[in-house]
Amino acid sequence: MRRPLIRKLEKFTRLSQADKEMLVRIAAQRVRRFAAREDIIHEGEKPEFINLINEGWACRYKTLEDGRRQIIAFFLPGDLCDLNVFILKEMDHSIGAITPVAVSEISRAAFDEMMIGHPRITQALWWESLVAAAIQREWTVNLGQRDALERMAHLLCELFIRLEAAGCTSDSSCEFPLTQTELGETLGMSTVHVNRTLQELRASNLIVLKDRTLTIPNLQALQDVALFNPNYLHLDREGRHLDANEE
Amino acid sequence: MRRPLIRKLEKFTRLSQADKEMLVRIAAQRVRRFAAREDIIHEGEKPEFINLINEGWACRYKTLEDGRRQIIAFFLPGDLCDLNVFILKEMDHSIGAITPVAVSEISRAAFDEMMIGHPRITQALWWESLVAAAIQREWTVNLGQRDALERMAHLLCELFIRLEAAGCTSDSSCEFPLTQTELGETLGMSTVHVNRTLQELRASNLIVLKDRTLTIPNLQALQDVALFNPNYLHLDREGRHLDANEE
DNA sequence: GCGGCGACCTTACCTATGTTAATGTCGGAC
DNA sequence: GTCCGACATTAACATAGGTAAGGTCGCCGC
Incomplete structure (x- = not known):
């Protein structure tokens, strides 16, 4: 069984056996499943x-x-929604399933327990939430400055690299369940223009997207058209070059 | 002397005298000043x-x-940059002064001390950072879904309400130091179109903007054109209706 | 087997916004 | 007092991207 959260956090720091067991335990209790399109939690x-x-x-x-919908963030396997949300009185947005999902609910008590007994996990979760914030900022840049082609390319690069960190890719391919409508709601463009843009990326051999599978034959090339700089994902672990024995 | 941070945090919770003294002390040590346009910290x-x-x-x-610049967030008096940033190896963006600013640097040690000895402050700072994240999300919606007029109106509503929370408004006016170029870099539009859009808001008597002063004669009307919903600012304190003696 | 539906693709046309460039205004430096 | 730079404004023109409409295909329920 894959443990995408552990895999991802280890991009930031080494975890002890006890840390990992803790994370497995947390993820095992209170699991809920949702169908595609179902809401996990709703605004209000x-x-x-x-x-x-x-x-x-x-x-x-x-x-x-008036009905316009904006997708604000994607949650991929191993992603946490919001550390400490329970401080807020009500949700100011909704979280919905795109595919069928399995979600672990972490209670305030379990969270506090983890924060106290496992400083490395605490650090790692802080890191993950700082990265989530950095991603949100990058989306601001994406929507504000890049044109449709760059924007689409940027999103695809980001998703691919994040999936890779969670162990959800094989070679240069990954599952890609988003419809063109959802891409439009993410990138602030019409479905017509999403289609045009994807065609253009296909025509340049930058992507292959068919049957819910995305292949990026040359990631560097796609990054180049997107003006994509991966530094905001903070995936380069302190002293990573010393750990030759991983990946 | 104004204490915008204290004032803002009290929108969320009541602070004890000791809490307030702690915050004053923190804000007093290690103050740095920057000129307008100077960088406080730079990417990398x-x-x-x-x-x-x-x-x-x-x-x-x-x-x-290629030189395009996007403003990702504004920091107003009382705003904190990023709780726990020191976890990251390097900045993925820059922070720059718009006007001359006075900044307090909070060290890791001072921060930890506060987290341990002052649970109410800790809670309040969590709240402030969750609100900052919510603002960033709302900017994503703003750039993705709203047209130029709505977008500008939305930004003005947000800034005004945040300034109000920090005690930096009087009646329906506030200082407003942003140039049209900066507004364009924020809203992802050309300066020419910023100008057109401001003219339109002025013509509808929704704003008065002159000599770096913004007046919003009818905030509700401006909110209406912006499709502005203030819930994401989470300014309504738990049980606020019980505290008739404030504001 | 047929009707309906959702994803996708396409075309033709239209508009919000960008680009370029000229002009205006004001406050500061000397 | 004049020169200059920063900012605001305006106009004329260009284009990225939106809107509307329709078509194809595969899948599901009956």
């Missing part, structure tokens, strides 16, 4: 748990009064 | 402190290789 509800995505893809989204 | 540097803006406006920004 009181948040009671930290959600951890174990399997599948989910997203944050927000809907304006 | 190692973050060593949490920065607290005491006076003036600053911003996060990021520059693409």
Whole structure:
């Protein structure tokens, strides 16, 4: 069985056996499953748990009064929703499943226990939440400055690299469940233009996207058209070059 | 002397006298001043402190290789830069002064001391960082879904309400130091279009903007054109209706 | 087997916003 | 007092991307 959270956190720091057991235990209790398109939590509800995505893809989204919808973030396997959300009185956005998902609910008590007894996990979770914030900032840059082609390319690079960190890719391919409508809601463009843009990336041999599978034959080339700089993902562990025996 | 941080945190919770003294003490040590346009910290540097803006406006920004610049967030008096940034190896963006600013540097040690001895402050700082994340999400929605007029109106509403929470407004006016170029870099539009959009808001009597002063004669009306919903700022304190004696 | 539906693709046309460039205004340096 | 730079404004024109409409295909329920 894959443990995407552990795999991801180890990009940041080494975890002890006890740390890993703790994380497995946390992820095992209170697992809920949702069908594709189902809401995990809805705007206005009181948040009671930290959600951890174990399997599948989910997203944050927000809907304006007049129906326009914006996808604000994607949650991939191993992603945590919001450390400490329970401080807030109510959700200001919704979280919905994109594919069928398995989610672990982490209670306030379990979270506090972890923070006290496992300083390395605490550090690693801080890191993961700082990275999540950095991703959100990069999306701001993406929407504000890049044109449609760059924007799409950037999103694909990011998702691919994040999936890789969670151990959800093989070679240069990954599952890719997003519809063109969802891509449009993410990138702030119409489905028509999403289609045009994907065609353009295909025509340049930058991507192969078919049957919910994405292949990126030359990631560097795609990064180049996206003006993609992976530094915001903070995946380079302190002293990583010393750990030749990994990956 | 104003204490915008204390004022803001009290929107979330009541602080004890000891809490307030702690915050004053923290804000007093290691104060640095920067001129307008100067960088407080630059992309690539190692973050060593949490920065607290005491006076003036600053911003996060990021520059693409080809020179395009996106302003990612504004820091107003009382805003903290990033809890726990020192976990990261290097900054993935820069923070620059917009006006002359006074910044308090909070060391890792001072931060830890506060976390241990002052649980209410800890809670309040968590709240402030969750709100900062919510603001970043709302900017994603803003750039993705709203058109130029809505986008500008939304930004103005947000800034005004945040300044109000920090005690930096009087009646329906506030200082407003942003140039049209900066507004463009924030909202992902050209300066020409920023100008057109401001003219339109002025013509509808939604704003008065002159000599670096912004007046919003009817905030509700501006919120209506922006499709602005203040819930993401989480300014309504638990049981606020019980505290009739405030504000 | 048929009707319906959702994902996807396509075309033709239209508009919000960008680009370029000229002009205006104001405050500071000398 | 004049020169200069920063900022604001305006106009004329260009284009990226939106809208509307329709078509194809595969899948599911009955």
